[in-house]
Amino acid sequence: MSTAAVAADELGRDYGSTRALDGLTLRVEAGELVGLLGPNGAGKTTAMLLLATLLRPSRGHAAVFGQDVVRARRAARRRLGLVFQEPTVDPFLTVRENLDFAAALSGLDRRSARDAIALALQRMGLAAFADRRARELSGGWRRLADIARATLHAPSLLILDEPTVGLDPEHRAALWHFLDALRREQGTAVLFSTHYLAEAEGADAVVLLSGGKVVDRGSPAALMQPFGSSLLEVEGPGVPALVTALQERSLAGMIVRAPGGCRVALGAHRDQALELAGTVPGITRALLRQPSLEDVYFARTDASALRGQSS
Amino acid sequence: MMALYAIAGIVRRDLRRAARQPSRLIGGLARPFAWLLLVASGYNAIANPGTGGTYRAFVFPGVIIMACLFGSALTAVSTVYDREFGMLRLMLASPAGAAVVLAGRAVSATAVGLLQGLVVLAAAPLVMHITLRQALLAALAILVASLVSALLGLLVAARLRSVENFAGIINVLLFPMMFISGALYPAGGLPPLLRWIARVNPVTHMVELVRSALGQPTDLTPAANLLALGVFALVTFLLASILFDPEQRFTGRPARSHS
Numbered sequence: 387m388s389t390a391a392v393a394a395d396e397l398g399r400d401y402g403s404t405r406a407l408d409g410l411t412l413r414v415e416a417g418e419l420v421g422l423l424g425p426n427g428a429g430k431t432t433a434m435l436l437l438a439t440l441l442r443p444s445r446g447h448a449a450v451f452g453q454d455v456v457r458a459r460r461a462a463r464r465r466l467g468l469v470f471q472e473p474t475v476d477p478f479l480t481v482r483e484n485l486d487f488a489a490a491l492s493g494l495d496r497r498s499a500r501d502a503i504a505l506a507l508q509r510m511g512l513a514a515f516a517d518r519r520a521r522e523l524s525g526g527w528r529r530l531a532d533i534a535r536a537t538l539h540a541p542s543l544l545i546l547d548e549p550t551v552g553l554d555p556e557h558r559a560a561l562w563h564f565l566d567a568l569r570r571e572q573g574t575a576v577l578f579s580t581h582y583l584a585e586a587e588g589a590d591a592v593v594l595l596s597g598g599k600v601v602d603r604g605s606p607a608a609l610m611q612p613f614g615s616s617l618l619e620v621e622g623p624g625v626p627a628l629v630t631a632l633q634e635r636s637l638a639g640m641i642v643r644a645p646g647g648c649r650v651a652l653g654a655h656r657d658q659a660l661e662l663a664g665t666v667p668g669i670t671r672a673l674l675r676q677p678s679l680e681d682v683y684f685a686r687t688d689a690s691a692l693r694g695q696s697s
Numbered sequence: 698m699m700a701l702y703a704i705a706g707i708v709r710r711d712l713r714r715a716a717r718q719p720s721r722l723i724g725g726l727a728r729p730f731a732w733l734l735l736v737a738s739g740y741n742a743i744a745n746p747g748t749g750g751t752y753r754a755f756v757f758p759g760v761i762i763m764a765c766l767f768g769s770a771l772t773a774v775s776t777v778y779d780r781e782f783g784m785l786r787l788m789l790a791s792p793a794g795a796a797v798v799l800a801g802r803a804v805s806a807t808a809v810g811l812l813q814g815l816v817v818l819a820a821a822p823l824v825m826h827i828t829l830r831q832a833l834l835a836a837l838a839i840l841v842a843s844l845v846s847a848l849l850g851l852l853v854a855a856r857l858r859s860v861e862n863f864a865g866i867i868n869v870l871l872f873p874m875m876f877i878s879g880a881l882y883p884a885g886g887l888p889p890l891l892r893w894i895a896r897v898n899p900v901t902h903m904v905e906l907v908r909s910a911l912g913q914p915t916d917l918t919p920a921a922n923l924l925a926l927g928v929f930a931l932v933t934f935l936l937a938s939i940l941f942d943p944e945q946r947f948t949g950r951p952a953r954s955h956s
Contacts, residue, residue, distance in 0.1 A: 440790055463792040474783040478714045490706020491791035493699030 389452055391416050391543045391575035392437060398445035399432050406432040407598045414575050421586035422579040424595035430579035434547045438468050450543055467541030471548050473532040477521035481512055481531045484520055485538060492539035506534040510564060526557035533561060546578040550585060583679040594686055601686040606679055612640050613651040613677030621647035624668025631662055642685040649681050703793035707801025715809055729764040729817050746883055748914055754825045758907035759880030762900060764817045765843045767871060769810025773850025774866060776802055777857045795941045803847045810843030827911055834910035842903035845926050848933040855940035880904045899929045
């Protein structure tokens with residue numbers, strides 16, 4: 387019997403003739419932070435709804451702490467905390483009343499509910515807003531209230547679908563801080579999705595989805611490793627000439643096409659490559675930076691991504 | 698036990714919402730009171746319902762049921778708001794499950810209908826003399842009528858996708874149910890087909906229950922009315938839970954599950 391927080395095997399779901407998700411195999415251990423990454427339409431929400439027992443898989447199996455998401459739906463739900471894309475707070479109720487409602491839904495008795503609500507309010511920095519109606523709150527605070535809502539019953543696995551969409555940096559930081567604390571103190575496993583790829587760099591593992599399929603997976607460090615330590619982002623009509631020149635001299639590592647230009651991993655020959663780039667005409671923009679998960683994503687979803695000969 | 702906490706939580710939330718939107722409660726009462734005070738005043742002069750009393754006294758039970766029916770059914774139909782704003786998904790994703798969500802919503806919708814029905818009943822002194830015993834019996838009838846109306850509303854809400862259909866529900870379902878019943882005029886005067894519809898219409902049975910409680914003549918005995926309403930309630934509840942539960946159609950919304 388598996389005791390992984392999430393064990394999904396070849397999980398898939400169709401909507402009519404559309405394959406929204408295909409062949410997702412995923413393992414999240416207790417206490418791990420795992421990100422599902424990809425653009426809109428990649429299959430992230432579908433994957434999460436399947437794991438959340440809210441959709442029935444068309445193919446494959448999944449279990450949450452060993453509880454099958456179809457056959458043992460209720461048992462699985464007890465271990466789950468869910469945060470959906472749209473905040474699910476009742477605008478007519480105060481923050482505290484919203485939490486009270488969620489606690490009751492999870493079957494907490496009055497006393498446990500009161501304690502859990504007080505703790506969640508304090509942890510989220512929401513205490514000052516506790517008795518304000520949710521409709522009076524900014525989107526950021528409403529989102530934090532929503533996340534507090536999902537953690538009241540101390541779930542062992544928290545599933546968050548694009549939790550940071552539309553959040554300002556302050557609330558975003560508060561959210562990640564809260565999730566860190568939850569993992570440290572309660573060993574909660576966290577599975578989240580995002581299309582802000584940089585956000586996932588602190589994850590234990592990420593799964594890159596595109597068009598419903600897994601295109602790559604691994605720890606962010608391992609995924610970024612082929613890009614070395616520096617990456618040159620270039621734009622302009624001279625890009626093809628520069629790429630050819632770099633390849634001829636074996637100065638380029640991985641080369642990834644991005645909108646409007648190219649991203650070139652430079653590896654050990656950084657200075658030579660930069661010197662060369664300065665001599666090629668028609669480069670309107672050149673930026674030297676560290677590689678990111680976004681580069682990995684572009685590389686994996688770009689069928690024409692070129693492997694360099696060196697570095 | 699967990700299910701009870703969940704039901705209590707759903708009821709607390711619904712009643713808080715109802716209390717914070719007093720315009721809806723007042724609006725719900727405007728309809729029956731308009732009928733009782735305005736329409737009935739006019740009809741009093743020309744109508745003879747053939748029951749020995751005034752038209753206003755005749756229509757009083759019907760108006761009480763009008764308050765219950767609209768109050769309960771529309772509260773239950775507000776489940777659609779929850780679906781539209783994701784709250785239903787939250788409820789259905791809880792360990793409690795769909796049956797508990799339905800039960801909780803049924804209880805709170807019943808409470809709203811009961812409250813509205815009782816407010817109309819409290820206006821009895823304006824219409825007719827009733828004894829305490831009659832009032833208590835009528836309150837019980839109002840409770841039954843509200844529960845049945847709530848279940849009817851849940852059945853409607855089981856598949857409804859958007860709130861825009863609300864007005865349609867009122868016009869296509871609730872008004873005809875009121876009109877093709879013995880609520881506003883004696884059903885005996887209707888053409889045979891409509892009379893038959895009135896006989897199976899649960900509103901007719903609700904109204905007759907209140908009539909019996911208030912000592913007015915009825916076609917059927919209260920026991921027969923209760924039996925009819927019991928069968929209707931059972932079928933409605935079963936249908937509603939079937940339409941709500943299996944596969945998560947209610948949350949799947951493929952068109953919007955875009956990523």
